[in-house]
Amino acid sequence: MYIVTGGAGFIGSNIIKALNKRGITNILLVDDLTDGKKCLNLSDLNIADYMDMYDFLELVKANALNLKVDAVFHEGACSATTEWNGKYVMDVNYQYSKAVLHWCLKNKVSFSYASSASVYGAGPIFQETRDHENPLNMYAFSKFQFDQYVRTILPEAKSQIVGFRYFNVYGPRENHKGSMASVAFHLRNQVLAGENPKLFGAYDGYEAGGQSRDFIYVEDLVETKLWFLENDDKSGIFNLGTGHAEPFRTIAETVIEHYGKGEIEYISFPEHLKGAYQSFTQADISKLRDSGYTGNFRSLSEGVKDYMTWLDSRD
Template sequence: MIVVTGGAGFVGSNIVKELNNRGVTNVVVVDDMTDGSKFRNLVNCKVADYIDATAFREAIRTKTFAHRPRVIFHYGASSSITETNGKKILDSNFTYSKELFHWCKDQGVRFIYASSAAVYGNNTAFAEGDFQEAPLNVYGYSKMLFDQYVVKNTDLRSPQIAGLRLFNVYGPGEQNRDTIPSTVYQFYEKRKSFKAIELFGEYAGVEAGQQKRDFVHVQDVARLNCWFLDHPEINGIYNVGTGVASSFNDVATEVVSYFGNPEGYIKFIPFPAELKGKYQSHTCADISKLRRSGSVLRFRGIKEGIKDYMEWLESHEGLAR
């Protein structure tokens, strides 16, 4: 049995699909379905059971969870980078994650969890290691805090513990998430509605539209999670991105070009005052540690990845709302 927390969410549901693609159907989805629209992410999935997230956490906390899965993929914490309620974020991303971490250690259950590139903030280096973290918001801080806790409390007797620092993930399933979707999806929605795509203007020496991110397709992220499943000997914190930074202008151009006739659909707006000092102008995953671990997974570039995603959105319109 495999447990996927956040299994009805964006990345979690894609992990469930990838497990299904491998013939694995004994999957338990843990999630909060208060937002019932998330069911769409699981419509074509085969799962063995569903457990409410609050009930699951209580069972873990009280040590009454009766099952012993092969692995827990933990994608059920908060993914909101704009949340300002520090108590809420730390409870979800630090305390809950600690509870699961210790339960897995005690039970000998493997634990693969989502970290985030938000731990790096405006640092110019994006390699796993000491002194690289400089989060700009409480979300990034909560992820950094848990990563540091894991490193300090993992030893040679521990089962596999792997933290995956996700960069800018986009792709199928995000349209049903309860936080802000990727810019790729936002740009798609704008162009589909014949509205202009608005990019941030110049700020802090970065030219208009040239803020950059490492955009990684969610299906590649799911495949990498399953690579870690195949390699229980691999532990530690790993960046998950393509290793290439692309500007928002490049991404917007790919989206509007998919529909043809791109002229006039991109415009620049003043950089928002509320984001000044809190905004990452550049991210690019250093994936050398991942490659040294033995992973040769090919990540799609934005041209291929965005085309794949646009085609998926056009052919799954009923599941995209």
């Protein structure tokens, strides 16, 4: 059996979709479905069972999860970068992750988990070493601290542990994320509502719309994770991006071209984000490549076109 925590979420549901494509349906989905709209991510997926995230945690802590498990994809987390309740964030993102990790170690189960490029703060170097890590918010700190904990475990681990520092992920099945959904999703909604797509104006030394991120299409991200599943001798913490930064302006231009309407409108940079915003990210993926992974990643314009086409098919 495969376990996917956060399985009704954006990346978790895409992992289940990819497993289904490989003929795997013996999957335990773990999540908090208080927000029932997340069920829309699951309507075309096949799983064996569902468990609430807190019920799962209790069984894990008691080592009472009586299942034969091949691998755990730990994707569940509080992903809001604007959440400043530190106790809550650390309980959900750090303590919970530790419990699942130790269950996997005790039972010799492959453990793959979601870290984040936010651990690097403002950069400018995005490389998996302590001297480049400087989290700027509670979400980033919780992911950084778990990475630090994993680093102490890795040398003695007898089963696979793989952490992936996700850069800016976008693509299908993120509709439920609200304000935390990708820029591509929001700009499409603006254009279809008859508005101009809006981007931040000049800030932090970047021209209007020129703030740049390493954007990775969710299907490319999942393919990378499944390669590690098939190569369970590989452990470590890896950046997971394309290795190329592209400006937000490219997203807006691609959305405008796809729908044939709108023009970019620039807005003032929000005061509440100043000092806690990454104006530039670019994954150093040399460690990922050194692991043996040779897969390709879509360019931003290619990925946005594919995503718009997918969204259009769901309207």
